[in-house]
Every structure is written in structure tokens, then in C-alpha cells.
Amino acid sequence: MNFYPFISEILQIGIVLSIAPAFAGWVRMVKCWFQGRTSPSLFQPYRDIRKLFAKDVVLAENASWIFRFTPYLVFGTTVLAGGIIPMLTTDLPLSAAADVIVLVALFAIARFFTALAGMDIGTAFGGMGSSREMTIASLAEPAMLMAIFTISLAARSTSLSQIVQVMYSGQSVLRPSIAFAFLAFVLISLAETGRIPVDNPATHLELTMIHEAMILEYSGRHLALIEWAGMMKLTLFMALGAVLFFPWGIDVSGSASGGVFAFFFLLLKLAASGVILVLIETGLAKMRLFRLTEFLGSAFLMATLGMLSFFILE
Amino acid sequence: MTLNPMNLAGGAISLLLAMAVLALFLHRNQRLLNTLGFIAAAAASLAATAAGVWVVGGNGTSRAVMSIGLPDLPFHLRLDPLAGFFMTVVGLLAFIVSIYSIGYVKGIMRQRPITRLVIFYALFLAGMFMVIIADDALFFLVSWEIMAAASYFLVLFEDERVENRRAAYLYIVVAHVGAIAILLSFGVMSGLATGFEGFHGFTFDAMRQAQFPAAWATAAFLLALFGFGAKAGVIPLHVWLPEAHPVAPSNVSALMSGVMLKTAIYGMVRVTFDLIRVFPWWWGTIVLVLGLISAVMGVLYALMQHDLKRLLAYHSVENIGIILIGIGLAMIFRSFDFPLLAALALTAGLYHTLNHAIFKGLLFMGAGSVLHATHERNMDEMGGLIHHMPWTAALFLVGCIAISGLPPFNGFVSEWLTFQAFLLSPSLPSPLMKLLIPMGAALLALTAALAAACFVKAFGVTFLGHWRGHNNPHIHEADWCMMLGMIMAAALCLVFGILPTLVIDWMDNVPEQLVGTRMGTTAGAFGWMWLTPVARERASYSGPLVFLVTLSVIVIAYLLLHVRAGSIKRVPLWDCGFEKVTARMQYTSAAFSMPIRRIFGFLFSIREQVKLNPAAAHRTVPGRMQYTLRIRDRFWGWLYRPIIDISFWMSRRVGRLQQGRIQAYLIYSFVTIIVLLIFMR
Numbered sequence: 001m002n003f004y005p006f007i008s009e010i011l012q013i014g015i016v017l018s019i020a021p022a023f024a025g026w027v028r029m030v031k032c033w034f035q036g037r038t039s040p041s042l043f044q045p046y047r048d049i050r051k052l053f054a055k056d057v058v059l060a061e062n063a064s065w066i067f068r069f070t071p072y073l074v075f076g077t078t079v080l081a082g083g084i085i086p087m088l089t090t091d092l093p094l095s096a097a098a099d100v101i102v103l104v105a106l107f108a109i110a111r112f113f114t115a116l117a118g119m120d121i122g123t124a125f126g127g128m129g130s131s132r133e134m135t136i137a138s139l140a141e142p143a144m145l146m147a148i149f150t151i152s153l154a155a156r157s158t159s160l161s162q163i164v165q166v167m168y169s170g171q172s173v174l175r176p177s178i179a180f181a182f183l184a185f186v187l188i189s190l191a192e193t194g195r196i197p198v199d200n201p202a203t204h205l206e207l208t209m210i211h212e213a214m215i216l217e218y219s220g221r222h223l224a225l226i227e228w229a230g231m232m233k234l235t236l237f238m239a240l241g242a243v244l245f246f247p248w249g250i251d252v253s254g255s256a257s258g259g260v261f262a263f264f265f266l267l268l269k270l271a272a273s274g275v276i277l278v279l280i281e282t283g284l285a286k287m288r289l290f291r292l293t294e295f296l297g298s299a300f301l302m303a304t305l306g307m308l309s310f311f312i313l314e
Numbered sequence: 315m316t317l318n319p320m321n322l323a324g325g326a327i328s329l330l331l332a333m334a335v336l337a338l339f340l341h342r343n344q345r346l347l348n349t350l351g352f353i354a355a356a357a358a359s360l361a362a363t364a365a366g367v368w369v370v371g372g373n374g375t376s377r378a379v380m381s382i383g384l385p386d387l388p389f390h391l392r393l394d395p396l397a398g399f400f401m402t403v404v405g406l407l408a409f410i411v412s413i414y415s416i417g418y419v420k421g422i423m424r425q426r427p428i429t430r431l432v433i434f435y436a437l438f439l440a441g442m443f444m445v446i447i448a449d450d451a452l453f454f455l456v457s458w459e460i461m462a463a464a465s466y467f468l469v470l471f472e473d474e475r476v477e478n479r480r481a482a483y484l485y486i487v488v489a490h491v492g493a494i495a496i497l498l499s500f501g502v503m504s505g506l507a508t509g510f511e512g513f514h515g516f517t518f519d520a521m522r523q524a525q526f527p528a529a530w531a532t533a534a535f536l537l538a539l540f541g542f543g544a545k546a547g548v549i550p551l552h553v554w555l556p557e558a559h560p561v562a563p564s565n566v567s568a569l570m571s572g573v574m575l576k577t578a579i580y581g582m583v584r585v586t587f588d589l590i591r592v593f594p595w596w597w598g599t600i601v602l603v604l605g606l607i608s609a610v611m612g613v614l615y616a617l618m619q620h621d622l623k624r625l626l627a628y629h630s631v632e633n634i635g636i637i638l639i640g641i642g643l644a645m646i647f648r649s650f651d652f653p654l655l656a657a658l659a660l661t662a663g664l665y666h667t668l669n670h671a672i673f674k675g676l677l678f679m680g681a682g683s684v685l686h687a688t689h690e691r692n693m694d695e696m697g698g699l700i701h702h703m704p705w706t707a708a709l710f711l712v713g714c715i716a717i718s719g720l721p722p723f724n725g726f727v728s729e730w731l732t733f734q735a736f737l738l739s740p741s742l743p744s745p746l747m748k749l750l751i752p753m754g755a756a757l758l759a760l761t762a763a764l765a766a767a768c769f770v771k772a773f774g775v776t777f778l779g780h781w782r783g784h785n786n787p788h789i790h791e792a793d794w795c796m797m798l799g800m801i802m803a804a805a806l807c808l809v810f811g812i813l814p815t816l817v818i819d820w821m822d823n824v825p826e827q828l829v830g831t832r833m834g835t836t837a838g839a840f841g842w843m844w845l846t847p848v849a850r851e852r853a854s855y856s857g858p859l860v861f862l863v864t865l866s867v868i869v870i871a872y873l874l875l876h877v878r879a880g881s882i883k884r885v886p887l888w889d890c891g892f893e894k895v896t897a898r899m900q901y902t903s904a905a906f907s908m909p910i911r912r913i914f915g916f917l918f919s920i921r922e923q924v925k926l927n928p929a930a931a932h933r934t935v936p937g938r939m940q941y942t943l944r945i946r947d948r949f950w951g952w953l954y955r956p957i958i959d960i961s962f963w964m965s966r967r968v969g970r971l972q973q974g975r976i977q978a979y980l981i982y983s984f985v986t987i988i989v990l991l992i993f994m995r
Contacts, residue, residue, distance in 0.1 A: 053875070060887035062780065064700045066711075076867040080860065096850070097859035101733055102721060106860075108766060109720040115770045119901065122697065122779030123889040127901025130774060134767035135909040141763035142756045145733075149755055153740060158733075158853040217888055221875050293913050300756070307752050311745070 005091045008259060009083060012092070015263070016082035016232055016239075021045035023238070023270055024231040030278040045231060052224035060121045060217050070117040071218070071225035074110040078229040078236070081106045087239050088262040089251040090161040090168070099158040100148050104141065107192065107233070111137055114226075118214030129213025132289060136198060136210070139296040140191040146303035147184040150177050151244060153310055168247040176313055180306030182245045186280075187299035189237045194230075195277065197287040197295065208286060235270065238277070242269040319393050320376040322365035323401065323447055326358040330440035333358075337432040344428060348419050351432035355439055356412035362443050363405030369398030373823040383452065390517050392449035395823040396588065400446045400580045403668050404573045406806070407675045408439050411572075414679050414799025415565040417792065421686045422563060431471055431563065438464035438569065445577050450517040451500035458496065458577075462489040465574060468566045469558045481557035488554040492544030496581070499537035503589060506530055521589045531590050535597055538585040539604075545578035548638065549608040550949045552631045556615070559630065560623035560691065564682025567623060571630040572675035576667050579637055583664075586645060587828040595744065598645030605638030606754050609761040614914050617768045618945045620903040621691050622681045625772055626674065629717060632761060633670040636732065637663050639758060643735045646747065648829050655738050657825035657833040658847050661818060662731035668817070669724040669810055673716040676803035680710035683792035683800070684776065688783075693775045694902040695783040702789040705797055707777045712804040714769035716811070719762040722861040724810035727845070729762055730855060734847045764910070771906040780897035812857040815842045904943055911945075919946045 025042040032039030059068070083094040084103055098106070115130035152158045154177060155166035191198040199210040215226050243250060249265025251258035287295060333354040340347040369376070375394040383389050393401070415435070419428055441461030448454040466489070470482040500516070507524035508515030515521070526534065540551075547555035559567045582601075586593060612631030619625040640663025647656035683706045690696055700707040716723035736758070739751035792800075810817055822832045833847070846854045889895050911920065925940040971982070 056881040056883055058883050058885055058888075061884050062698065062701065062887070064707075064778065065704075066700070066778065072868045072871050073864075075871050076864040079867045080864050083863065094859070094863065096844070096854050097856035097863075099853050099855060101730055101853075102855060102860060105719070105721050105726060105730075108718075108763070109715070112715065112718065112720060112766050112770060116774055116778065119770070119774030120778045121887050121889075122897065122900045123887060123892075123895060124899045124901065125889060127774070127779075127906060130770060131901060131906045131909060134770050135913070138760065138763035138767050138910065139913070142759035145759040146752075146756045149737060149752060152737060153752070157851055158737060159851065162851050216890065225871065225875075289909060290912060304753070304756070308749065311740075311748050 004256075005089075005093050008089050008091065009093050011259075012088055013079060013083045015088075016235060017079070017228075019267075019270075020228065020231040020235040021049060023235045023274060026271065027234070027274045027277060030275055031281065034278055034282045045227075049224050049228055052219075052227065053221050055220040057220035057222055059219075062120075062122065063217070064120055066113070067117050067120040067217075068222070070113040071222040071229075073113050074229045075225040077106045077110045078232045081236055082232060084160060085236060085240050085243065086161050086164050086250065087243055087266055088259050090165050091252075092161055095161040096159065100152060100160055100163070101145070101158055103160070104144055104148070108137070108141065110229070114211075114214050117218075118216075121217045123217070125209075125213045125216050129210055129216070132210045133214060135289075136191055136292060136296070139293065140188050140299070143184060143296055143300040143303050144188045144192065146300060146307060147181045147188060150181040150303060150306040150310055153307070154178065164243050164247050164250060165252060167244060168250060168252055175310075177306045177310035178245065180302050180309060182241075184299045184303035184306065185241055185245070187295065187302065189241060190280065191292075191296060191299070193234045193237050195234075196281040197284045198292060200286050208289075238270055238273040239266065242266070242273060318376060319365040319369045319372075319374075319398070320378050320391065322361050322368070323393060323443065324378070324391070326361040326365070326405075327440050327443050327447070329354055329358040329361070330436045330443070334433045334436040334440070337429055337436065341427065341429045344423055347432055348423060348428060349416060351436065352412045352415045352419065355415070355436055356409050359405045359408035359412055359439065361405075363402050363409060365393065366398040366401030366403075366405055367820075369393045370395045370402065370823055371820055373826075377449065383456070387452055387513065387516065389453040390449035390519070391447050391453075392518070393447060395821075395827045396580075396583065397446050399664060399821055399824050400576060400667075401443065403576055403671050404439075404442050404446065406668075407572045407671045407803075408442075408569060410672075410799050410802045410806075411565050411568050411675055411679065413802070414568075414682075414796050417795030417797075417799075418563070418565050418679075418682055418686060420793070426472075430467065431566075434464045434467045434471075435566065438468060438566075438574075442573060442577055446580060449519070451497075451504055452516050455493070455497060455500070458493060461574065461577065462486070462493065465562075465566070465570060468570075469562045471563055471566070472561070475561070477557075478561040481554070481561050485554045485558040488544050488551065492541040492551075495537045495541030495544070497541075499534045499541060499585065502530055502534040502537065503585075518584075518589060522591070526590060528594070531593065532597075535586060535590060535593065538582065539600070542578040542581040542585075543604065545581075546575050546634045546638075547608075547631045548604050548634060549611050549631060550953050552608070552612070553947060553950060553954060555631060556619075556624050556627040559627035560621060564623070564678055564685055567627070568675045568678035568682070571627060571678055572671040575630060575634055576671060579634070579641070579663075579667055583641060583828070587648075587660075593645065593649055595646050595649040595747070598642045598647075598649060599747075599750075600642075601638050601645055602642030602751075602754060605635045605640075605642050606757045607635070608632065608638065609635030610757050610764075611917070613761050613764040613768060614910075614917060615947065617764060617771070617907045617910055618918065620694050622684065622693050622696075622772065622776060623678070623691055625693075625768065626677050626681060629677075629765070629768070630670075630674060632765065633666070633674065633717070636729065636758070636761065637666050637670065639663070639754065640666060640728075640732050640735065643732075643739075643751075644829065646742070646751075647735075647738075650742055650744070652741060653829050653831035654833070654848070655735065655741065656829040657831045658731065658738070659735035660825045660829060661821070661833050662728055662735050664821065664824060665731060665814070665818065666725075666728035668821075669716070669728050669807075672803050672806045672810065673713045673723070673725060676713035676800060676807065677710065677717065679796065679800050679803065680706055680713060683796055684710075686792065686796075687789045690783065693772065694904065696776045697779045697782040697897065697900065698777070699781075699789065700777040703791045706792050706800070707773075709797075709800040709804045710777065711773055712807055714773045716807045718766040718769050720766065722811050722857055722864075723807045724814075725807075727811055727814040727855070727857065729758070731847060732758060734853055737853075738848065767907075767910065771903055775901070775903045775906065779900045782897050782900065782902070812861050813842065814845050814857060818845070917948065919948050919951065920944070921946075 029039040118126035118130035155163040251262040444457035504515035507520040616628035643659035716725040719729040736755035
């Protein structure tokens with residue numbers, strides 16, 4: 001029996017778990033440079049998480065089991081998502097267990113429970129966050145699926161490994177449909193990971209907050225899990241964009257040296273995508289909630305154009 | 315008498331009919347009536363389920379002819395895989411709901427006699443089973459009417475309230491307009507089967523053998539679509555549904571939403587795939603478009619509701635839409651002669667039929683438990699029920715996740731299959747279809763995402779946070795019969811979500827009967843763990859793996875974090891340090907859906923009013939604020955109001971003929987005879 005896929009599966013999950021905080025730290029660092037501030041260390045997020053894990057949990061009196069279960073579920077689904085996306089090699093056992101629709105659904109169930117946790121305590125902030133998050137998600141999710149469907153129509157598959165293999169084998173990079181899908185994907189990634197202009201991850205105790213409003217009452221290890229999962233989600237979206245649209249360097253042969261090579265390529269691509277993310281975030285201001293319809297609508301339109309051009313031009 | 319599916323199903327129906335009669339004699343002993351009535355219903359449903367499972371699994375078709383009914387027109391019965399599948403769907407939920415009813419009806423028993431409820435409940439179930447087993451137009455329509463009439467009386471059960479009478483009236487009107495259309499559709503088909511000369515064309519067998527001219531086939535299809543669409547609550551024929559379903563007792567709502575609507579789906583599939591058989595692609599497009607409209611509009615209307623049961627009723631419109639999407643796609647694939655893809659789409663639609671029955675039944679049972687405990691249907695008066703009814707809350711949550719189409723529960727699998735069917739549309743030869751169908755996938759994605767938002771709202775406002783109500787009733791957990799029913803439904807949601815291959819393998823005889831291909835050869839090609847609709851490279855989903863990996867990560871994370879003695883401090887809520895938090899500050903259902911209401915507001919007619927009563931103290935200090943929000947179905951104004959107005963106008967005009975004088979009536983007769991003599995010589 002060939003153990004290589006299983007080893008690479010475990011390795012990949014380990015890599016996602018361990019580099020996610022560094023990636024979040026990298027984004028913060030670049031952002032500080034762009035804004036002319038002194039940046040914290042690249043490893044500050046690790047220290048934050050460690051500190052939170054060591055702290056006691058302070059729980060509101062009427063918090064139910066949903067509130068306590070949510071961090072674990074969010075963490076669990078995000079880790080599974082990390083095992084699905086082929087980042088280093090396309091020969092990933094879990095990638096067959098869950099295709100790209102399942103991936104979207106995994107993020108959706110994490111969001112579902114986070115929104116419930118927001119309403120569990122019974123504060124106005126929590127409900128506000130949940131309501132806004134679900135509204136944005138209901139607009140972002142169709143656009144996300146449209147963008148992904150465009151690629152899977154080109155690849156004739158919804159399995160991520162299969163899509164990446166097709167994209168890797170060339171031909172498809174310069175198609176107009178893929179370009180539109182990529183643009184849509186960028187916009188949706190900003191919405192899904194709660195970045196400017198949709199939500200401001202740095203905001204706290206403001207009436208504009210969305211994701212932060214839902215997790216306001218969390219503390220200690222619960223907060224640590226949610227924060228960690230959030231960093232992983234950001235990393236995963238960037239990595240997903242990188243492997244779907246720029247699959248260079250990924251290992252399709254299934255050799256160890258190919259895997260190491262792919263790892264360095266992944267780090268490079270993540271570093272670059274972090275810089276692009278910061279460029280977008282610094283260049284834009286946060287939008288009003290009801291302007292987001294246009295933002296996400298244009299993402300949807302972009303994805304639709306991609307699909308139309310797939311049928312018309314290809 | 316040998317044991318075979320037909321006898322089993324016949325026995326189930328006879329038991330239900332006998333129970334309806336017996337109930338009359340048990341009127342004195344209500345307690346016994348409750349236990350006996352619902353246990354008999356559960357036993358009959360179990361027998362029907364067994365018959366259904368047997369027929370579908372064994373792929374046999376059994377028939378029977380019963381010489382009752384009109385002279386020379388005997389009732390024909392037939393159990394084939396399609397009928398068996400729907401028999402299973404109805405029987406399974408009816409069994410669960412009957413168990414639940416034993417506990418639920420106890421609560422009603424304290425307020426009023428339940429004899430009527432038991433009689434019509436049994437008749438209602440019998441009617442549904444008979445519709446499915448019927449093999450001729452006459453028996454089908456008789457059963458259809460028994461089902462409609464029984465459910466009318468069930469909706470009317472608490473008849474002292476005006477809204478219930480109004481809802482029941484609306485329901486019976488729409489049901490009959492639909493029934494007329496179905497009658498006409500069968501009339502067209504049976505007439506063409508015998509060339510309008512004999513009577514024997516009324517059997518489905520005769521219709522199966524007939525060749526219909528395209529125009530007449532279309533007429534029959536459109537009439538059937540209208541008739542069954544009215545029963546299924548397809549938009550724009552849905553208005554009765556959110557009125558009638560919520561006011562019935564909750565166990566009946568569960569059956570009406572969960573399985574009665576499915577008999578209409580059954581009728582549609584039976585007429586198109588089995589009786590007419592050959593159809594052009596645009597029939598499928600009509601069904602697909604209707605399905606998409608129903609799905610999106612249904613969920614948007616559901617989001618605007620604050621009555622828990624009304625919200626669930628609108629979700630039935632949505633889910634019927636999703637089922638129709640699958641069936642419409644199957645029709646399109648079938649007409650372009652892609653049997654495997656048609657089998658996939660049909661399986662997706664039928665699997666969603668089964669899944670929707672289970673989770674919608676679960677949700678209505680949960681809503682019934684809440685209603686039972688709080689005597690409240692308005693979510694904005696509830697909150698924090700999870701602390702008082704932890705089991706109901708957990709089980710209701712399972713239903714919420716399942717209906718939102720999220721893994722690992724069953725709703726996700728059928729939506730996933732529907733998406734796969736959508737993504738296979740590029741193989742179609744028609745460019746228009748190629749282009750339009752992926753748009754449908756986007757609408758389905760929108761529906762699923764909005765459904766998730768809606769159920770965060772429904773669960774969050776009802777079960778989480780603090781109690782919002784003015785009165786503080788004694789809230790208690792549901793009793794064990796109700797719990798047992800809900801636990802069974804929730805367990806099925808999980809099993810059908812994790813092990814879809816087993817179910818799909820079992821129901822594979824249905825697509826084989828209707829489109830001529832099995833899906834199982836590819837769907838289960840890699841064992842029970844993998845669902846691979848077309849080919850492994852195309853798409854695969856492994857429910858057990860997704861579930862187990864997530865679960866193990868959760869357990870590992872939990873254990874790792876609890877190596878040290880856990881330290882959890884319970885304190886008052888923080889809310890950014892704001893101290894005077896009251897329960898009235900929580901988000902209500904209207905507040906929760908406000909962003910979506912603004913974004914999709916153009917689809918509704920919304921009247922929003924804020925009234926400010928000036929305070930006595932000073933004019934800068936606001937006094938009590940009054941906020942009213944009225945959201946109405948646009949279809950009511952667009953479609954129904956004009957029809958109602960026209961029919962009243964016409965009846966007023968026709969009423970003028972009615973003079974009350976015998977001379978005038980004699981003149982009418984005289985003129986009629988003269989006219990007839992002139993034209994009909």
C-alpha cells in the first residue's frame with residue numbers, strides 16, 4: 001500500500017495549522033509598512049494564540065452549549081477544509097472525500113454556528129453581527145459557487161485535485177472565462193474572509209463590525225480556537241486562489257522532492273498574495289453595509305460573465 | 315392470504331379506514347381513543363413503509379383490481395417502484411408523526427374532544443396511501459378528494475378562530491380548482507386513449523399504451539402541472555399554503571408539509587414520466603423555471619415571517635421548488651436522450667423529496683413542541699428556550715442544519731446531487747439550455763444561502779438569548795412520545811446524510827422504471843462510502859469521511875484543551891461593558907432579516923411605519939415609539955385580488971337574472987329551448 005498520500009495529507013494539515021498565524025502576521029506586517037507604522041513581529045499571532053490558550057474562559061451566565069461547541073466546530077471544519085485543498089500535491093486522499101461544493105458548505109456550516117453563537121448570549125451586538133454576516137454570506141455564496149462552477153465547467157469536474165490537475169496541465173490559464181472567474185474570486189475572498197471593504201478585521205467595539213460582533217463574548221481557549229480558525233481560513237482562501245488560478249509548482253508526480261519544491265512555491269505565492277491583499281485593503285475604504293450589494297453583485301456579474309464567455313468563446 | 319406488498323399496503327389502508335369508523339364509538343373514552351388511534355395509525359404506516367421498501371427493493375410490480383365503486387368501473391391498484399418509493403416516503407414520516415401525536419394530542423385533549431382529529435387523521439393518511447396506490451383516474455381522483463377533504467377538516471380543527479376558517483376555506487377552494495384541472499387532464503388522456511368512444515380509457519394502463527398527439531399531450535401536461543402545482547404550493551399557486559399549514563394542529567402540519575405536498579410531486583412524475591412518456595424539452599424548462607422561482611421566492615418570503623409555523627410553511631414552497639428543479643432537469647435530460655444524466659437529476663429530486671419529508675416533519679414537530687410548551691407562535695415573543703427544552707432545541711437544530719443544506723445532514727446530499735446535475739448541462743445540444751441552466755445553479759446556491767440565514771434567525775430568535783415575552787409561562791420539555799418521534803426523524807436526517815449510497819442504491823429501480831437507466835452502477839461504484847454520481851474524476855463525496863474527520867478534530871481539540879483542569883468562570887454578559895442590557899434589546903426576527911428585507915425589498919409590498927408619541931416631559935425627549943411592519947405577498951394583489959374581484963363582479967351580474975318571479979324563469983326556459991332548437995336541429 002502506498003503511504004505517500006496519507007503522509008502528505010497529514011503533513012499538509014500540519015502545515016496549514018502552523019503557517020496560518022505566520023501568514024496573518026505577514027499580512028499585518030506588510031500593512032504596517034504600507035501605512036508607515038512600526039510593525040509587530042511576524043510571530044506575534046503565535047504569541048497571541050498561546051496567551052489566549054493559557055487564559056481562563058469567562059463565560060456569560062446564559063451561554064448555552066451552542067456557544068461552547070461553536071469554537072470547536074469552527075476549528076474542526078476549517079482543519080478539514082485545510083485537508084481538502086490540494087496545496088502541495090494533487091494526490092490528496094481527503095480531496096476525493098469532499099469536492100469544491102463541500103468545501104463551500106464546510107465554511108457555511110462554520111458560519112452558521114458562529115452566527116448562532118452570536119445570538120446565544122442575547123446582546124444587541126451579537127444579533128447585529130449574525131444578521132449582517134448571514135446577509136453578506138447569502139450574497140457571497142452564490143457568487144462564490146458561480147466562480148467555482150466556471151472553473152469546474154472548464155475542468156469538467158468539481159473535485160479540487162482534478163481541477164488543479166487540469167489547470168496545471170496548461171491551456172486553461174489564458175482563457176477569458178478563467179480571468180473573469182479569478183476577478184470574482186478575489187472580490188468574494190475579501191467578503192468571505194472579512195477583509196476591507198466588506199468588514200474590517202482590525203475594528204473592535206464599533207457599530208460597523210460584523211464578524212467581530214458575533215465573537216465579542218468569547219474569551220480564553222474558545223477565542224483562541226476561533227482566531228486560529230480565522231487565520232487558517234484566510235490562508236486557505238489565498239492558497240485556494242493560488243492553486244486554482246496559478247497552479248505552478250504544485251507536485252503532480254507524487255515524489256518527496258516535488259513536495260518540498262511545492263512547499264517553497266506555496267510560501268512564495270502566499271507571500272505575494274499577502275502583499276496584494278494589503279494593497280487592496282490599503283487602497284480601499286470600508287463600504288457601508290448596503291453598498292455591499294453592489295460589491296457582491298459585481299462579483300456575481302463577473303462570475304456570470306466568466307460562465308457566459310466559457311460557453312460563447314470556448 | 316399470502317404476504318406480499320399489495321396485501322400489506324391494502325391492510326394498512328383497511329386498518330386506517332377501520333380506525334376512522336371505530337373512533338366514532340370511542341368518543342366516550344378520549345384517552346383510549348388517543349392511544350389506540352395513533353398506535354393504529356403508526357402500525358398502518360409502518361406496514362405501508364414495509365410494502366414500499368419491499369416493492370422498490372424487489373423491483374416487482376404488483377397489481378389488483380377491486381370491483382367496488384361504480385358498476386363496470388372497478389378500482390385498479392398497482393404498486394410499482396415509483397409508487398413504492400412514495401409509499402415509503404409517506405409511510406415513514408406518517409409513522410414518526412403518529413408516534414409523536416400520541417404525546418402531542420394529549421395536550422389538545424385537555425381543551426377539546428379529539429374524536430374529529432382522530433377520524434380525519436386516519437382518513438387523511440388512508441387518502442394519501444390510496445392516491446399512491448391508485449392505477450386508474452377514477453380511484454385516483456376519489457382518493458385525492460378524500461385526502462383533500464380530510465385535510466380540510468384537519469385545518470378546520472380549531473374552528474372557533476376566524477383565521478382558521480378563512481385559511482381552510484382558501485385551502486379548499488384552491489384544492490378544488492386544482493382538482494378540476496387534474497380531472498380535465500385525465501379526461502384528455504383517457505379520451506385519447508380510447509378515441510372518446512369507450513369508458514375503459516380511464517385506467518392508467520390504457521393511457522400508458524396510448525399515443526398522444528403533441529398538442530393534446532401538451533394540454534394534458536399543462537393541466538396536470540396546474541392541478542398538481544396548486545396542491546404542491548408552486549408559486550404563484552402557493553397562497554393557501556402559508557395560511558393553512560400553520561393553523562392546523564402541529565402533527566397535521568408536519569404531515570401536510572412533509573408528505574401531502576409530495577403526493578402532488580408523485581402525480582407530476584406519474585403523469586409526465588409514466589403516462590405521457592414522450593415530451594419535448596420545453597416542458598422540462600417550464601418545470602425548472604417554476605422550481606427556481608418557487609425556491610428563491612419561497613425562501614425570501616420565509617425570511618420575512620415572524621410566526622414560526624408560517625416560516626416553516628414558506629420553506630415548504632422553497633423545498634418543493636428544489637424538488638421541481640431536479641425533476642425539471644430530469645425531464646430536460648430525458649427529452650434530449652441522456653438517460654444517465656436524467657437518472658441523476660431524477661434521483662436528486664426524489665432524494666430531496668424523501669429528505670424534505672423527514673426534516674420538515676422534524677421541524678414542524680419541534681415547532682409543535684414549542685407551541686405546546688409556550689402557547690406561542692410568534693418568535694418575537696420567545697427566546698432562550700434552549701435552557702428550558704434542551705432536547706427539543708438540539709433536535710430542532712438538526713432539522714435547521716438539514717434544511718439549510720449543510721453537511722453532514724441529508725439536505726446537503728440532495729442539494730449536492732442537484733448541483734452535480736446542473737453542472738452536467740454542458741453536454742446538452744441546445745446552446746440556450748447550456749447558457750441558462752448554470753444560472754439556475756446560481757439561484758439554487760442563493761436559495762441555500764438564504765435558507766441558512768433564515769434558520770439562523772428561526773433557531774436564534776426562538777431558542778437562544780433571553781425570553782422576550784411579556785408573560786412568563788411555565789415552560790416544560792416535551793413528553794417522551796413527542797421526543798421519540800423527533801429523535802427518530804433526527805436520526806434519519808443523519809443516516810440519510812452520511813450514508814446516501816445505501817438509499818440511492820435502494821431507490822435505483824425508480825429511475826430505471828422511469829428513464830430506463832440505473833444510477834447505482836456509477837453512484838456506488840467505489841463502495842458504500844463514496845457517492846460518485848457520474849465518475850470518480852467528475853465528483854465524489856464521502857459523507858462518513860467528512861463527518862468522522864470533523865468529529866475527530868473536534869474531539870482531539872477538546873481533549874487537548876481539557877488536559878488541564880478546565881476553568882470556566884460564569885459571569886454576567888459583557889456586551890462591551892454596557893450594563894443595562896434587557897431582553898428587549900435583543901435582535902428580533904424583524905430586525906434580523908432587515909438587511910435582506912432592504913436588499914430584496916422590491917419583491918414584496920412592504921409598509922413600514924414609525925409612530926412617535928410625544929412624551930409629556932419635553933419635546934426633545936422621545937416618548938414611546940411604535941413600529942409597525944406589514945409585508946404582503948405581491949402575488950395576492952397581482953393575481954388573486956383581480957380574480958376574486960372579477961368573480962364577484964360576474965356573480966353580481968349573473969345575480970340580476972335571479973328575479974324570484976316564476977314568469978321570468980319560464981321565459982328563460984322558453985328562450986333557451988328556442989335557441990337550442992335553432993342551433994341544434
